[in-house]
Amino acid sequence: MATPAARWLPSVLLVALSGCCAAGPPAPPSHLQCYRQCHETHCLGGIQCIWDPEPDPKIPTNYSLHWEPASSEDGHATSGTSQSGFIGRKDFSHGELRVWVQARNQYGSAKSEEIVFNTEDIIKPLPPKFSSSYQEPLEIHWNTTCAQLAIGTCEVRHRTEEDRDWPGHESGLHGVYTFLDPQPGTVYEFQVRCACMTGLTSDWSTILRIKSAESAPVGEVDVWRDCGMSTTSQDCFLTWKNLSNSQARGLILGYEVRIVYNNGTSSLMNMSTAEPSSHLVYDDMKWCLDSPLKDLLSASVSAYNALGATVPSYLAMPRRAGKEPNDQPMYLQMNQDNLTVSWDGPAQLSDKLKEYVVQYKEAGCPPGQGFDWIKVNKSQTTAFFKGQFKKSTQYQVSLLAVSSSHQVHQLASVAGYSSQTTPSAVPLFEVSSIGATDVTLSWEPVPISKQNGLILYYQIGLNTQEVYNVSASPQQKKMSFNVEHLRPGQSYVVWIKAVTAAGPGENVTTDFKTNSSQDADLLSIVLKVVLPVIFLIFFLLAVVLWFCRRGNKVCPLMSRCLYEKVPDPGNSHIFRQLKHQINEPLDWICIPHEPQPKISVLEVVEKKSQASDSDGLTKPVVGDGCSQMNCQNDQKEDAVTDECDRTDRRYGREEYSKMVDSDEEKDGCWSSLEEENISSGYEKHFMPTAQEIL
Template sequence: MATFRTRWLLSVLLVNLWNYFSLAGPPVPPSRPKCYIPFDEKTDSVDINCSWETRPDPQIPTNYSLHWEPANTEEGHGISGTSLNGLIHRELFSNHGELRVWVQAKNQHGSAKSEEAVFNPADIMKPPPPKIHLSHQDTLEIEWSHPCDHLQLSVGPCRVQYRTEADQVWFEEKVGIGSSYTFDSPQPCTVYEFQVSCACGTGLTSDWSASLRIRSTEMAPVGLDIWQDCGTSPASFDCVLIWKNLSVSQACYFILGYEVIVSYKNGTAMLVNVSATEPRGQLVCDELQCQFTSSLKDVSSVSLSAYNAHGTTVPSYLATPIQDIEKNEQDIHLKMDEEYLTVSWDLPSQLSDNLKEYVVQYKQAGYPPGQGFDWIKVNKSQTTGIFKGHFKKYIPYQVSLFTVSNSSKFRHLSSAIGYSLQGTPSGVPSFKVYSIAATSVTLQWEPVPLLKQNGVILYYQIGVDRQNVYNVSASPQHENRTFELPRLSPGQEYEVWIRAVTVAGPGANATASFKTKHREDFDNLILTLLGIIILVLICCFLYSVCRGENKVCPLVHPCFNEKVPDPRNSHIFRQMKHQINDPLAWICIPVYEPHPKISLLEIVEIQPRAFKSSLEKTSDPEGLTRLVVGDGCTQFDCQDDQGEDAVIAECHRTDHRFGREEYSKMIDSDEERDKQQQEEEEDTGDCWSSSEEEPFPSGYEKHFMPTALEVLEV
């Protein structure tokens, strides 16, 4: 440990020694001396003042000595000291002839000599500075007394320099041998400083005079630079009027207020006087800008003037046809860092005669109106605009280009997003599966919000794994934000991801899981639907074929056949009782049932024993006598009360002819059977006509046809 410390101390000592011996040596030679004789009106005995420059070493003491001698002799004199100036007294030199003057520096390591200055003492006479004063306030004219006049010397040229109070650089002009100067085109309400320096016919030029401060005449402030702030959307209706503050010289120190004339689209106008001292919420100002807080919605144009104690500015006019703003027509190019924003565009092939200028603006995203906003106006022949400011990292700035016509109407050309420094974006806020198929899936997502993009998003990447990655455009035209992921396997689970990409790289991933459908499920669904369709078609065909008489399809369910009338429905007979004596009974139609097929039954009041004996005597194989007298009509129901009694009495006399007919013969569905029945009734003159009888009814007829007792009960 001690060895390491010793080595370290030795190395430090060697370095110090090296620096000492490398710096040690003769001093640096001083500069050539500058000498002059200040002219004194009181005496001619004036010393020569000389000065020089050098770089003395504070660690090594250095002495300086001023030496002079006549140019034609070797007799010299000198003085020594440590300062950088010296005096040659009047008794030590002559006004006639030249002098050689030099400076010598000396230290413990050696000495160095400056270059010699050779001059005639009569040529280094320096007159005193002139005294200046203001002549005219309106034109800023100054005058001075020439110093050479008092010295009774010939007058030489003079110089004037000036600057504003806010500037640090002097501007110089030569004015010749005159003793006055007039400043052209001064800015109103501006403080200027003036200085004058003169020379005589021979000798040096005098030092600058003391500064003369003059304030230019106060007048009405100059016109305002106005524009509108619509946020990050140039086509927005929610805009505010904004203008740049006037400098002290432009405003003539104090702006008392503003006059705003607002013209609306409906033809009305409104004058608003806004006080600068008591704005009452109508005016918001900072160091650079002011804004009129009222919205410009439904406004066609705005006129703005500022006024002070001396007058009002020329109105600044701005037309705001927001509804006429067109889509982007011209691309703009941005070059941006933390200090500068450069916007460039291509000059149109043909400039419009109505084009006045370009306006370039930027708006920091997320800021309210009037903040993070600036604009510049560019001559119509230029294609570049430059902003100087502090632009934050990873923050989007909306840059827009406009054209302004001679009538102060503007049109939006193009917009772009710029970043002073770009980073990786955040993840998408929403990512989901929109629809699922067997071999593909449709994905849907929401774009990354502007304030979280951290840069210009070039595209979105969607993938299932590292091999299957798709790049999807992030352009505004791709508004639906959907993507179909192809070439998937049926019935398989997947995890898909999405991320945004900038020049700084990809951002965070957002994932979603899903399972594709089975292909056989889809096939089975198709087969099932086809089977149902075929079955429905078969049923419809059978129904259309078998809806006729049951003789065509005797095995079909009865629901496909026409309804069989049930004689027990006694209301049918009651409704038909008024149609017995109607000669057109064959065209009667019942009220509640369409075209019923019924037969007239004979009512025989006999005892059960007599009924049985009558059945035994019956030899008609067909059963009951046919009772139908017309298609769909019965004599029993079509008669009135008197006719009904007569028919019943007549029918009692023909009991021996009572019988039952087969049920298939009881339903007369064609006109021939009706006609035949009418002929038989005319021949016999009886209520019943039958040619065949049978002792007992069939089982089918017994089931459906009522007995005489059942009819009487009705």
């Protein structure tokens, strides 16, 4: 036994399905045509009718063909397919007929418009057949039949292989057509239809393709450079487009590429299109060299066929790389099918400006791929690209100006997306420095290939309390942000995520703990007190050293640390005599450097022989036979010896032996100066020995 719910459920489903299918009578058929088909020897007696049914009917629909003599209402009907019907010869009489089509479904019927015609006026011949064609001049021939009827005129239409429409039409022809002034080396498509003297025009014939005669190419090759995502990069690759058929005027056999280097040398490369070399990459009607243009001054490209070559197309290379100004406003309208770029033109056009170049580069694509450009007149401010732009993929769109001297300057460069989604997470997020009340966070930006849209800013959150929006521009290799007003010795959890127009991406989280207040105070003391004191000490030492050296003076105060290897003049006999003449303490005297000081003369001679003393000591003999020990005894009788000893002990210096001044050369021993064996002598300590000289 069925429940109440089971009884009304089918009714609900029926109502739902009826509403879904938009129930109602069918649409009336349209474009009804009727004709009698003629062959080469005879014409068919029956009448063929065709029409256009309702497009994609939701409900099954039946079609029926109706006719009756125009002078009576003795009608006939026959069922047919959804697009055509046939009236047999026995079902009508020659004369005028009225014909219509009726469509019917379960909700009603609809009738097409009626057509009235004479059965003798609807004879339709078969489509013509091409018999021959010629290249020069470009000419086609065809044949057509009308059975026992006379042949009427024909109509020809033509287009290039690249066209979709048929822009050319010629009528009133009879079996032949000559195409005047075709583009050289271009493939043309032709179709013909004819009519008999009475009746309808035939259907169009099959398409005939024929190539016009070749000639030398014209124009210039569209050459440019692919510098990746940055137009100022030095790693640029030479690229150029195929010539159009109207420019190629035949089969392009290859390209000649001439490279001029900065040192004045040049090289010529012949690139065949039939067998491209390993250095040439072809992609989507564009060619590209696989080596970067480094140390290049300029490049030129020309295309050639069997009959000639184009004028070389010149491209100047930038002398230096650098970031150019990017203040020209530029606007993008981009979807998956096309890209429209517009910009604000200058108030007054410059004579030095030749043209604009608008280009785009797909992120992550190798050289020569995902790249296109358009050169526009300097009076234009809009460029249009048609292509298949990928979703969530960055395209770097740039506007450049080319001067009359072929110099290139970037005006603007922006990133565009056909559609955007949420970005990926940042690859690295860390704490770079920690204080008591602040912390510095650093992170690596989301890579271009994973941004999935234009990143507007980065969101940083702290313990779900504070959220900071950090601008994503200018993008750097590593970005940072300083969070202040934190509590000392407190633990925090911090997160970051990138945000595009489609929304925020994934979070990346880390944690940290701020320093205690004692550590912060100690660090503050070190930074505020100790470091300035150390700096002041070094500054004072530098000032003292500068004052002492400014007049080429030697200061005893600094002799220990700065003049350790400079001999102390206080140990000289001359200086000791000078000290007795002036009553000034020696401790803080700075002796000026005299331009021509009186100096002691030291004569060093080679030892001839040695003599032995009675106590067994060996004495070297110098001069006229006076022994070194005797000479020393004579010299030690000088009155200044005691004072010298006191001075040496006073300044902590070693005692040096007396040295003889040039004023004292009255002693017979001065003719040959004694060489002392002890190492404490002033002259021995600072003067070279005879062995070192000889």
